[in-house]
Amino acid sequence: MAQKRADMIVETRGKLIKAARDAFAAKGYADSSMDDLTANAGLTRGALYHHFGDKKGLLQAVIAQIDEEMTARLAVIIDEASTTWDGFIDESIAYIKMSLEPEIQRIVFLDGPAVLGDPSQWPSQNACIRSTQRSIQKLIDEGTIRAVDTEATARLIMGALLGASLWIAHAEDPHTASEKVAESFIALASGLLLPTQTAAE
Structure with a gap:
């Protein structure tokens, strides 16, 4: 059970980082909205806040x-x-x-x-x-x-x-x-x- 949860965390983080990386590369940080990032990752804003704190934290991860x-x-x-x-x-x-x-x-x-x-x-x-x-x-x-x-x-x-x-x-x-x-x-x-x-x- 613990392993499954750990795998889900890695998967969620990976989806958010990929969506952010694609958006930052294409549109730049300033023009990439958190709503678009999370929608493209198939996740919610809550997931972004939970894993990275905010958009700035997501940029650090990227x-x-x-x-x-x-x-x-x-x-x-x-x-x-x-x-x-x-x-x-x-x-x-x-x-x-x-x-x-x-x-x-x-x-x-x-x-x-x-x-x-x-x-x-x-x-x-x-x-x-x-x-x-x-x-x-x-x-x-x-x-x-x-x-x-x-x-x-x-x-x-x-x-x-x-x-x-x-x-x-x-x-x-x-x-x-x-x-x-x-x-x-x-x-x-x-x-x-x-x-x-x-x-x-």
């Missing part, structure tokens, strides 16, 4: 789901890279490019900050910083980059990537902006390399 998917995609890129340095660069450039994807751009980089505040304070950012910190430590251990403070460097890198992605999302020409950011990021990151190493092209 962003958390998208963040998990982005993290999984980035992990694959790291695993497929031939070297730790290539993985570090490829992952960073992929994160930048994700800000061009309509759903991610609108929900994570436009509506998210407008509704939930500074993205650098979101829980997902702490996970990104820890992951970047581990990559930096591995690059130091391999003798690829200079011995730097891993946390400070990870925060600088993630701050740069986040800030650049927000700029791209708001740019008049996001694609051109993303190309500029990618080129500039490689130039900046290459400053970490030891003189014996060669920067990625």
